[in-house]
Amino acid sequence: MFTKEIDQALFDNRIDIGVHSAKDMATKLPDEMKIAAFLEREDVRDAFISLVARGIDYLPEGGKFGTSSIRRAAQVKRMRPDLRIVPFRGNVQTRLQKLADGVADATLLAMAGLNRLGQGHRITLPLEPESFLPAPAQGAIALAVRSNDEKSLELASAINHAPTSHAVMSERALLDVLDGSCRTPVAALAQLDDGHLTIKAEILSLDGSEHFAESGEGTSDEAEAIGADVAHRLLAAAGPEFIARWSDQ
Numbered sequence: 001m002f003t004k005e006i007d008q009a010l011f012d013n014r015i016d017i018g019v020h021s022a023k024d025m026a027t028k029l030p031d032e033m034k035i036a037a038f039l040e041r042e043d044v045r046d047a048f049i050s051l052v053a054r055g056i057d058y059l060p061e062g063g064k065f066g067t068s069s070i071r072r073a074a075q076v077k078r079m080r081p082d083l084r085i086v087p088f089r090g091n092v093q094t095r096l097q098k099l100a101d102g103v104a105d106a107t108l109l110a111m112a113g114l115n116r117l118g119q120g121h122r123i124t125l126p127l128e129p130e131s132f133l134p135a136p137a138q139g140a141i142a143l144a145v146r147s148n149d150e151k152s153l154e155l156a157s158a159i160n161h162a163p164t165s166h167a168v169m170s171e172r173a174l175l176d177v178l179d180g181s182c183r184t185p186v187a188a189l190a191q192l193d194d195g196h197l198t199i200k201a202e203i204l205s206l207d208g209s210e211h212f213a214e215s216g217e218g219t220s221d222e223a224e225a226i227g228a229d230v231a232h233r234l235l236a237a238a239g240p241e242f243i244a245r246w247s248d249q
């Protein structure tokens, strides 16, 4: 994966700071690297894109939904069990072309990625987190440094955006308890309001037919503990077999 190439360049001293989409970073990092800073979070929402419908509810019965995201597929199936998920890969241009070619009736992409690529005008409808929670760490960029490189750590940490850091660290702590990979139907969003953190999270069965949601809150210094606590409550509510079934994919 692309994050690995950036990590390798960091370990080989070819670069001193690795710039990653925080969403793509494993929750357990190698001892040799650490996150020095987060940039202020972009739009956290997922964007619905379609040439035939103005929202998920308006898609034709039995329509095709293009996504290779386990989370998005489960969330979409939860809302519309009749839809068929078709695998969707490639860059933004390729995916939009697939919509034009009728390979799928709709897709979902992160608003942040579309905005950064100057493709915001392609968005049919931003999905509000209240009804469609994004992936943990979505929309945030993390700066990684070698653990023993004090100078780069100091440089990078000077531009850390504290509210983003607290929110994303809370979401990453939650994901770490549930599963380290990004191939699981886990959605979470933490938000900071004047130092007060609230986090909402959900886990789903792969087909979206079952779903558990929990939330937590507290001060920003407790960000990681709050995320982990919400994860443990999700595990308790769902039971151990629930998460074991994620591996059946």
Ligand SMILES: NCc1[nH]cc(CCC(=O)O)c1CC(=O)O
Residues within 6 Å of the ligand: 021, 022, 023, 024, 108, 109, 110, 111, 112, 113, 137, 138, 139, 140, 141
């Ligand atoms: N899964 C790949 C990925 N990793 C980060 C982004 C977008 C930018 C972000 O969320 O920070 C995307 C594309 C997408 O999910 O649409």
